[in-house]
Amino acid sequence: MHLTHELELFPGHKVTQMLFKEVKNAAELRQCAVEGKINGALINPTMLVNPFQVLVAANKAVNSQNNGKMKTRSLYSEIIFNLSPTNNISEAFKRFGCSDGDDSVLVVLIHNEDESQLLADLTARVSGRQVPVEEVSSLTDHAKVKKLYKVTQEEEKSGTLLDAVVCRMAAKDVM
Amino acid sequence: MAQEKSMAAIPEFLSKAELLKQGAEARVYRARFLGRPTIVKERFRKQYRHPLLDEKLTHRRTVQEVRSVLRCRRAGISVPVVYFVDYTSHSIFLEEIVGSSTVRDHIVSSPPSARCEGLEPLAERVGQVLARMHDEDVIHGDLTTSNMLLRCGPEDEVSELFLIDFGLSYISALPEDKGVDLYVLEKAFLSTHPHTEALFQRLLKSYAAASKKSSAVIKKLEEVRLRGRKRSMVG
Ligand SMILES: Nc1ncnc2c1ncn2[C@@H]1O[C@H](COP(=O)(O)OP(=O)(O)OP(=O)(O)O)[C@@H](O)[C@H]1O
Numbered sequence A: 001m002h003l004t005h006e007l008e009l010f011p012g013h014k015v016t017q018m019l020f021k022e023v024k025n026a027a028e029l030r031q032c033a034v035e036g037k038i039n040g041a042l043i044n045p046t047m048l049v050n051p052f053q054v055l056v057a058a059n060k061a062v063n064s065q066n067n068g069k070m071k072t073r074s075l076y077s078e079i080i081f082n083l084s085p086t087n088n089i090s091e092a093f094k095r096f097g098c099s100d101g102d103d104s105v106l107v108v109l110i111h112n113e114d115e116s117q118l119l120a121d122l123t124a125r126v127s128g129r130q131v132p133v134e135e136v137s138s139l140t141d142h143a144k145v146k147k148l149y150k151v152t153q154e155e156e157k158s159g160t161l162l163d164a165v166v167c168r169m170a171a172k173d174v175m
Numbered sequence B: 001m002a003q004e005k006s007m008a009a010i011p012e013f014l015s016k017a018e019l020l021k022q023g024a025e026a027r028v029y030r031a032r033f034l035g036r037p038t039i040v041k042e043r044f045r046k047q048y049r050h051p052l053l054d055e056k057l058t059h060r061r062t063v064q065e066v067r068s069v070l071r072c073r074r075a076g077i078s079v080p081v082v083y084f085v086d087y088t089s090h091s092i093f094l095e096e097i098v099g100s101s102t103v104r105d106h107i108v109s110s111p112p113s114a115r116c117e118g119l120e121p122l123a124e125r126v127g128q129v130l131a132r133m134h135d136e137d138v139i140h141g142d143l144t145t146s147n148m149l150l151r152c153g154p155e156d157e158v159s160e161l162f163l164i165d166f167g168l169s170y171i172s173a174l175p176e177d178k179g180v181d182l183y184v185l186e187k188a189f190l191s192t193h194p195h196t197e198a199l200f201q202r203l204l205k206s207y208a209a210a211s212k213k214s215s216a217v218i219k220k221l222e223e224v225r226l227r228g229r230k231r232s233m234v235g
């Protein structure tokens, strides 16, 4: 149900995504992340179009970490920051981070070793139902995504919403 | 140490990728990236330039390419998606337009008899896309038939035209800049594809019909042509 992808640029670095619905303890999970008990990024899945979007953000985060060019304090906050089309950090957290009342959450982990133990630890903390990561597309709030990333109608005729989003994420440093 | 090692991640990755083209300023590779077929364009340093100037120019090319791609996409012009940019190694990771060929190869491989009539729809398409690009005030800076890709759709369907290679692009509303952009294409087109004057006229005609501001641009194109001719008579 989870999705693990080893980053081609950073052999040994794996990105694992897990999606949970009907989550009842978002506030508690957030607290765990703040305290470092959850070593991962908690993302609001309604702002995601596709798991590929998360891979793009995670790859960029690992690259920035390696180059010493992170804009935030940790790899996980950097992933959330990279999802946002703007350079405003608190705005990024508000839009893309998990909030206390959320009933769905996408968790991103970056790890070297085999993921089975990490997955088990995490699933144990979430009171919710795990679903295949691909289902994130059914949770997308299209109107909100289009508005936040300022996707034009012209653009939607010639490419997908995912294309539009990924381009803005990749280009935001020079906009 | 750790830093130095990790900074080499991209060169290391590219050393195992398939080299498609070694140009004067950039190497173009094909690889899989985040699970997708990807083209990586790596701009390298030029030994004869001053290191600081070189770094600045290379950086600027990369930035210009990224900005123009986004600007074109916003206007609904087909350009490859940018997946990732690394400003340390000056590498851009782009969507590979799978199953495409350059417009150049397409024209070269079409039988000479068909070279004009059969290619008219393509010439018209190019004219329309360039009109849309210029109406957005994007000047490509290096228009050639190698910097356009054609992805053939399934049988009967119209193929899609992509613009690529925006490293020399910039933003300008001046008819003169747009005229020069077309002049560069005209020179490249006619020298790469001899005996296609009529075809290129079709391209310009469809440009003129599609662009809202074409009359000033075409006028400038004519001026630039004259200047070019005078210069070559003198020199
Ligand atoms: N996104 C892409 N999908 C498929 N093929 C591509 C793509 N981008 C480039 N190519 C192929 O690689 C060739 C070279 O690419 P490009 O024109 O971007 O680089 P270049 O001409 O070496 O750059 P420069 O002119 O800046 O030196 C193209 O002519 C095309 O055949």
Ligand SMILES: [Mg+2]
Residues within 6 Å of the ligand: B146, B147, B165
């Ligand atoms: Mg080229």
